[in-house]
Amino acid sequence: MTRLRTVASVGASSAREPWGSTKASRAELAPTLVGAFLLALASPAWAVTVTSCDRQVTIEQPPQRAVSHDITLTAMLLALGLKERMVGYSGVSGWKTPTPELQADLDDLPELAARYPSLENLLDAGADFFFAGWNYGMRIGGEVTPASLERFGIPVYELSESCAHVTPGRVASLDDVYNDLRNLGRIFAVEARADDLVHGMQARVAAVEARLGQQPTRPRVFVYDSGEDVPFSAGRLGMPQPLIEAAGGRNVMDGVSANWMKVGWESVVEQDPELILIVDYGERTAAQKRDFLLQHPALQGVTAIREQRFVVLSYLAVTPSLENATAIETLATALHPEVFTQ
Template sequence: MGLFTFGLALLLASPAWAVTVTSCDRQLTIEQPPQRAVSHDITLTAMLLALGLKERMVGYSGVSGWKTPTPELQADLDDLPELAARYPSLENLLGAGADFVFAGWNYGMRIGGEVTPASLERFGIPVYELSESCAHVMPGRVASLDDLYNDLRNLGRIFAVEDRAEALVQGMQARVAAVSNQLGEQPTRPRVFVYDSGEDVPFSAGRLGMPQPLIEAAGGRNVMDRVAANWMKVGWESVVEQDPELILIVDYGERTAAQKRDFLMQHPALQGVTAIREQRFVVLSYLAVTPSLDNAMAIETLAAALHPEIFSR
């Protein structure tokens, strides 16, 4: 028996192991480390894999229907079953024998939907909610990098891999601090528009979603920071009015990042926008702009694009 397996066996044998964490507006108690976990979305799945929990997962959902994993991530997923290409059903989760679900609001769960913490509780399946998604059940809650750190630490406690979680958190914090130290106090913050998708009406990110703290940490300002939502539809008129100096294209979905860029460059209403005139774009993956370990890279990339005079030295 390996050292980890032996230690886990001791935990499972101990009735005093139970941990309690905060999940959105709930207190969640886990009686023993999960052995048959399910995650939803590429973001949450990558988090569990980074914590070294693949052998304690029975599947994932919500990846192939929307996202294209990197070759490295796909290799990790190849021998894990995808329970549903888009949203998982109660039947999917019960059929897999799940003993824990890591999901979020609009990340596999919808208010009033079939799969929620309350519906799964009836079957003895605990759910930990992605903190960034809590704005859907806790109106006005603003996302932050601390949400990601907190999720990693809570997952570390839930699965009894605290040291691994803390190492990931400290690694990210060091990279974010390095960007902050290099930036110093900037007199101006370049305006950034997040373009996810949509042609008649664009889909973007407001002040409650993860792009907000990423842009702020990179020394920029989200032009939709007055909108109290995480991801939402906006009007092209408001984009023109805010005159972004840089457009962040989220690379996922049916259209490629190049197709999205071409569409924006040719849009008649945007021809006077600074970012279009100067052709200033940054492309980041869906994984990088939603809560994930790629957030540090996203901040580094954005900071270099927003403040080339500092980061090209």
């Protein structure tokens, strides 16, 4: 826009000059006009505006020094082929264990902080973009927020599922993942790659749903993340909810208006889940979590415990990511073996 206005101004100014100027002067002016016009065409202004939670975020140019938080968000950027435009990540080694494949991708990228990044971490890295979320690297009232980073010219895109923390009652869906991938595609100018990833996920989910058809029952599922005195689980606002639904099940904590929260063991017993989804991450292995549940005195009458029906999924698979398609396929097979093992 600015260059085009400059060209128009030069033309108007020249028209007002008396045409008694020499041929040499006019000959010198013509290349200047043509060169400026071609430059304007070759270098158009680039900016995109996307919706991030309750904000409109404008990115003036594709980021070249991006930072992501958490294994989930980092994997998205890597899947979009953006490793060369990242200067680091945070929040992986202190919480999660990457798969060998993902760890290989991370080996030559610096981890800026094992858990939550500080403002200083991001400034020292020279970050020009931060992909994070609420309780995914940012906390309400914390040091690192979109408002605090805006003062330093670092735009933030928030993971859509995490917006429930700033927009009460917001329900997570698979569209959140598709939307995030497409918005990141626009931000980094890799729209075609983002569309390919989205279409691939959608095709896999559609295949599961088509095979399931209209099932007469929706088996009850309890998501066990961690915790012994009090279990940590997922309510109806979190990503496991749409994953379980797409797989033909029902989240027994769908009456709780939260994404991830603590519940009581008595609530688990009351809901009598038929299958327990164990989230595999943290200090305790999935096998240790399973053994703990099997030995818990209060759970001995629960159907999933009596029948020892468990599904183990990685943290990456149950939080917004490309692995959500794998989670749906795995859950659907466990919930409806009569359909998927024929």
